Amino acid sequence: RTARRLRDRGYDLAVLPHRSPRSALLALFARIPRRIGFAGAPGSLFYTERVAAPPGTYLSREAALARAAGAEPRPMTLAPRPEWVRAADERLANATAIAALCIGSEWETKIWPAQHFAELADHLAERGLLPVLLGGAREAVLAEAVQARAGARCLDTTGNPVGEALAILARAAIVVGGDTGLVHAARALGIPTVALFGPSSAAVHEMGERQRAVSLGLECSPCSAHGQRHCPLGHHRCMRDLSADAVLAHCDAVLS
Structure with a gap:
């Protein structure tokens, strides 16, 4: 078809x-x-x-x-459509400073633990930012886990249309998440971004001036090109041992 x-x-x-x-x-x-x-x-x-x-x-x-194909590559810009921006404005209401947290992934091994996201959300809220949770509909349960563990109020937008998610990213002061499509979309939008790498390699991405690729650099990492359903060694340390405090330090660096 x-x-x-x-x-x-x-x-x-x-x-x-x-x-x-x-x-x-x-x-x-x-x-x-x-x-x-x-x-x-x-x-x-x-x-x-x-x-x-x-x-x-x-x-x-x-x-x-x-x-x-006969084309000459050149720098490109990504911009949300006006209708996406309107939808994002309605969702965010009066929020003026937001931190977009891209909490999910197609591959389980790329997902940072909910507890770490919750701790980071609290730290970013202390810096005057509203934590906004983004992801697909299947990330709704993960979003609930983050909200349950966070002391700060988080706005859950998981399951929203991709266009609206792009417009939210464009409004963000900072974007944090794993090696996922939304995180790389934020990079394309020119938003300060902290990308967390565990099972996959950061070396295949070109980071901008206010973009950070964060990895523990474990001997077993990266273990695959795109991530896997389960950690081959069963411990998932590449993401579990990456603390919220360590990620926060990179957030502060790109925000400054």
């Missing part, structure tokens, strides 16, 4: 940074004549052009695909 919709739109080029065979097959079945992706990817058999992935960050790799 998805391939049929794509075919009906008549695309002539597909750029495929995702390495999965499913993405490549979608482009093939959509009859997109030119399909560009990384050499050696599981789906590369179905590409018409294969590009060697350069070492370095995700941005440098995807820039190589853009150049193969």
Whole structure:
């Protein structure tokens, strides 16, 4: 069905940074004549052009695909749509200074413990910021756990539409969370950001001037490219041992 919709739109080029065979097959079945992706990817058999992935960050790799497609990469800006901003304003009411805490992840091993988020929320509230909890609908239980442990009032916005979440991020004085889409969206928005890395690597991301990648640097970390459902060693120390006080120090640094 998805391939049929794509075919009906008549695309002539597909750029495929995702390495999965499913993405490549979608482009093939959509009859997109030119399909560009990384050499050696599981789906590369179905590409018409294969590009060697350069070492370095995700941005440098995807820039190589853009150049193969005939584009010249340049700095981009991300801005929420006006309707998203209005929805965020309604949700935040009169809050003028907020700290956005991105509490969840698709991968359990990337999630910082609720107790740590609660402690950080209290510290940020002492600095005059309203802690705002962001995440998908499945993070509602985690949000409840954070609120139950925090002494400060937290605004729970988990489950809100992605556009509204982006607009909330754009309003934030600081954003804190794991290696997740919302955290990287905050970085793209130019918001001061503290990103927490445990099972995945910070080396594939380019951090801006007021952005910090925080990791304990354990011998077992990183253990995967994108995170896992469970810690291979069973202790999850890369996130559990990363204290709220340590993260707060980085927050103070980017806020200053």
